[in-house]
Amino acid sequence: MAWYLLCAMEIDPAILAAFGPPPDGIDLLAKQETAIIAVALVSTAFATVALGLRIWARNFQRFGMMADDWLMIVALIFTYGTLIITILGAKAGAGRHLWALHPQDVSNIFRLLYAYTYIYAGSVSFTKLSILLFYRRLFERGSAWFHVRLGFAAFFTIGYLLSIWSVAAALCQPTEFFWTQFLGVTGGKCLDINASFLSLTVLNLVADLLVLVVPIPEILALKMTTKKKISVCAVMLLGGLVCVVSAVRIWAFYRFTVEIDITWVEANVFLLSSLEPSFGIVSACLPSLRPLYRRARARITGKETHSTTTGTWYTNSKADRIGNSYVRFGDDTSRSGEQDDIALTSIGKGPSANKTIPQNIILVRSEITQSTNQVQTRGPLRHDSLDSY
Template identity: 35%
Template sequence: MAFDYFANPPPGLDLNESRTASNNAIGVVLFVLSLVFVGLRLYTRLHVKREPLGLDDYLMFLGLALNAGNLACCIAGGFYGLGKHIWSLGPYEMRQITIITFAYVFIYAWSVCIIKFSILALYRRIFGLSYFGYFCIALTTGYLITNHIVLPLYTRPLHYYWNQWYGDKGVVQVDEAKFYLGVGIINLFGDVCILTIPIASVLKLHMGRTQKVAVCLTFLLGSFVCFASLYRIITITHLVQSKDISWAKSDVFIWSSVEPSIGIISGCLPTLRPLMMKVINALSTRLPSSFKSSQHSESSGPSLNPLETISKKRTRKINLKDTLGDTINNDTRSQWGKSRLDEDEMCLTTTTVHGECPGTALCKEGSVTTSELSQSMRRERGITMTKEFAWDEGTHDQSPDNKV
């Protein structure tokens, strides 16, 4: 009988022991951090990039709201004795904890799935999704559906699930702890699959090895979610083997809140690159002029860093205005205006040209042909861009025939 749990505590056990406060503190700190990162993401999108929010942003906001529900369940469970030994509690406290558990599983499932959908939407916006990406969507959706099918089948009748602590009659149809373990493993497998999606796309980029490693490491920061999922599985295995349910389940509760918080932080990190670059540029302006001069003298030639677009859906034509500004005059013939396409946060689908024009000498001669400009640009830093225009010193007319 369920009420036998409250009898015969192990000898020497401190029934006043509790880890409710420490678990709640961990959950609150990580939730606040996830809230900060979502706020930085919102600031970056609206104020730094000045772009409308996308599907991935809205899904992350929803994931944050659901994660607040996770934290609320942790705190509510602790209020009724979650984190204390079961022998110090009574049927009423365990009934309330069990009701909260039933609601918590639904909220947790929705939160982790929405966060994963947000990350997949971000990948789709940057790279486009392959068949493997759509497999991850199907796997995540299947995980969510499985929870909604199995949870109402825990016991027959359903209310026996929480009234069993009063000795009510009913049938247990699903081993709760083992079900948590099974879906936890599926969840971890989905995390690993999603983590590998951007790596193959980044390796195809025409960029230096150091840049590839840096971009890959940024995406691999999401591996912290995998570690959180793995540790949550470990806590579930302890729950399977323990009779001290209220004590062992407290770890499952808190790690079911920690995992989505880390997922939110990891999902926001790739979107914060423009903000990071803005901060770095602001700090560089405050460096001593002597340091700037030494840094400038060490750099040879203009800083050009072209990155290819991976997804065909993000390829578009560039006209002459996009690259050289509104007009070409005597002040701008020897200087390229900074060209900036619709870029993603990681700058993986942009072509950016800045600094001194590689074809400066050609421009000063009064005429630039397609082959000359293209060859000059390739000699400098390998810009794969073709521009055709004619420069007339007398009229400053342009005859663009622009292709990319």
């Protein structure tokens, strides 16, 4: 009790006047700074490595950088912003009990939280848009219903981004009242901050779910074996991890709206707002890393034993392997210059050994490769394909 009274004597009078005394038995020396910074650094490092490997895979397969890759780089830049603000927030006092801080500390934390709103929205939104561009390229010849789903998800994602930026801009008048209100400054007013933040976190989860389900009907309609469909769906549904983090973030924001000890629970808000975009980037990059995995496995084992190897390549040569099974992506006809790597709308045997493969067509070859100490190299890969999973 004497320790508690000693701590109570050191509490800033302005904090006591605004929030009342601390709960019994609270440790005012507790802090979460180290844990917050460590987790944020590790998750962002994973996102950086994942995107770096994705770009490496692009160069390794000679695809070249595409629009979804560039957009993911933009998302990573915003994610670095969330990392910086998370670190600054932890050092400013987020993750410490409110009664261990001064009004200026609380004001500084809320200033960072305000900036966080803009940067976090950019990181998650550009990640989603990159994923949608990937879907569009992967299912370019998909059904009309697919393109409707894709367009709606993109519209909702862009709408979320503009909405959160607009709400943040209009949240308080003047804007700085959002953080100066803790300094006893008068002459400002704010909208319902708690309801605004909570509703926007829910909208973000809805956007995550929309992006997650966009490709599923198209994948299920592909002429693949059930095993391969499950494999492809599993890769696409890695984004479900982001939905889990987004749902936990809603819980963190709910606690933020009901708890008095706002700076203590704010630690979870900062941390999850850094984790979610990092998870999003990692899950979005994993489907592109399969070729690197195969290459690493081949180098480690030194051979491929009775394994089915399937690859997608661009070719202008004659087929010289009899009995191979070829799978065309797209329709039965192709026009010069098209990106014909999507949809699996037709599957057929051929071409024969003496038939020239048409120009600007991407084919998939499945063959049983006998044990060999050398890995066969193929022509330059041009685009992603579902069959590469």
